Amino acid sequence: MANYRYFCSILNFMDKEQLQIVSQELQKPAKRAKAFADLVRLTQERLYWHIRKMVLDHEDANDILQNTFIKAWKGLDNFRGESQIFTWLYRIATNESLTFLASQRMKNVVSSSDFEDVLFDKLSADSYFDGDEAAEKLQKAILTLPEKQRLVFNMKYYDDITYEEMSEILGTSVGALKASYHHAVKKIENYLTDSD
Amino acid sequence: MDKEKTTLIDQYSKKSGFEVPENYFEDFASQFEQQHLSTTRVVWNRWRSWVYAAAVFTGIFLVGFGFVYMQDTIEEKNMEYLASDLYIDTVIQELSEEELIEVILANNDLYSND
Numbered sequence: 001m002a003n004y005r006y007f008c009s010i011l012n013f014m015d016k017e018q019l020q021i022v023s024q025e026l027q028k029p030a031k032r033a034k035a036f037a038d039l040v041r042l043t044q045e046r047l048y049w050h051i052r053k054m055v056l057d058h059e060d061a062n063d064i065l066q067n068t069f070i071k072a073w074k075g076l077d078n079f080r081g082e083s084q085i086f087t088w089l090y091r092i093a094t095n096e097s098l099t100f101l102a103s104q105r106m107k108n109v110v111s112s113s114d115f116e117d118v119l120f121d122k123l124s125a126d127s128y129f130d131g132d133e134a135a136e137k138l139q140k141a142i143l144t145l146p147e148k149q150r151l152v153f154n155m156k157y158y159d160d161i162t163y164e165e166m167s168e169i170l171g172t173s174v175g176a177l178k179a180s181y182h183h184a185v186k187k188i189e190n191y192l193t194d195s196d
Numbered sequence: 197m198d199k200e201k202t203t204l205i206d207q208y209s210k211k212s213g214f215e216v217p218e219n220y221f222e223d224f225a226s227q228f229e230q231q232h233l234s235t236t237r238v239v240w241n242r243w244r245s246w247v248y249a250a251a252v253f254t255g256i257f258l259v260g261f262g263f264v265y266m267q268d269t270i271e272e273k274n275m276e277y278l279a280s281d282l283y284i285d286t287v288i289q290e291l292s293e294e295e296l297i298e299v300i301l302a303n304n305d306l307y308s309n310d
Contacts, residue, residue: 033233041225131213
């Protein structure tokens with residue numbers, strides 16, 4: 001099984017120049033499909049982990065990743081190139097993840113248990129989760145955060161995304177993002193201290 | 197990583213414990229390409245709406261044509277039946293004896309030389 005550590009190591013090789021070339025190829029109708037296939041290969045891992053950390057379950061993450069690329073492929077004409085193609089994809093993946101979580105929350109509205117508990121139970125049952133006790137505890141702490149704050153925390157803590165990039169993806173000001181991350185860290189700290 | 201990270205969170209590894217099936221990413225990319233980006237698929241997606249429209253139009257035309265054809269056939273059959281001996285026999289059977297004599301006499305008049 002490939003794991004998250006592997007993902008972190010390949011991040012350094014994500015070549016911006018290659019993405020630039022792919023973006024240019026996408027503008028040419030004859031080369032569009034081939035260029036999009038290259039785009040999928042270049043970005044799938046980073047997008048997958050971004051989605052996975054939001055929805056936790058592998059199967060759900062897989063479905064959302066597919067939808068993300070399908071939406072991007074269908075809406076390629078709407079991409080005007082003002083933003084980087086990767087930022088655009090990241091935004092679609094984020095929206096898809098949030099929409100999925102909202103629909104799941106609605107489905108669980110009748111259930112007596114908290115939606116976050118449902119998500120955590122799903123994670124524990126997922127055969128593609130092999131975290132130790134500390135990893136489980138941290139995930140549980142992250143789940144106590146509101147979804148948007150969780151998003152900011154994951155992007156900053158796990159993905160090392162700069163506030164400026166995050167601001168472009170989420171459409172929120174840098175100041176608000178910094179505050180959000182700060183609050184998230186405090187909440188997680190409190191949770192971890194209390195549960196010790 | 198950043199100054200904001202606290203000592204407490206530092207104690208936790210960034211290894212989240214998430215895993216994916218073996219060769220997941222290789223398979224994902226090639227499956228996606230096959231299912232959504234193959235030349236046939238792209239051409240099909242481009243022409244799909246036109247093909248659907250053509251199919252609907254053909255369906256409507258065939259139903260309309262079938263309806264008109266059936267009407268004509270029914271009418272034709274009716275005409276054939278009216279001209280047949282079977283129709284004449286049925287009519288004769290339904291006539292009373294007096295009516296029958298009247299018809300015969302009328303026919304005799306019709307064919308008489310007077």
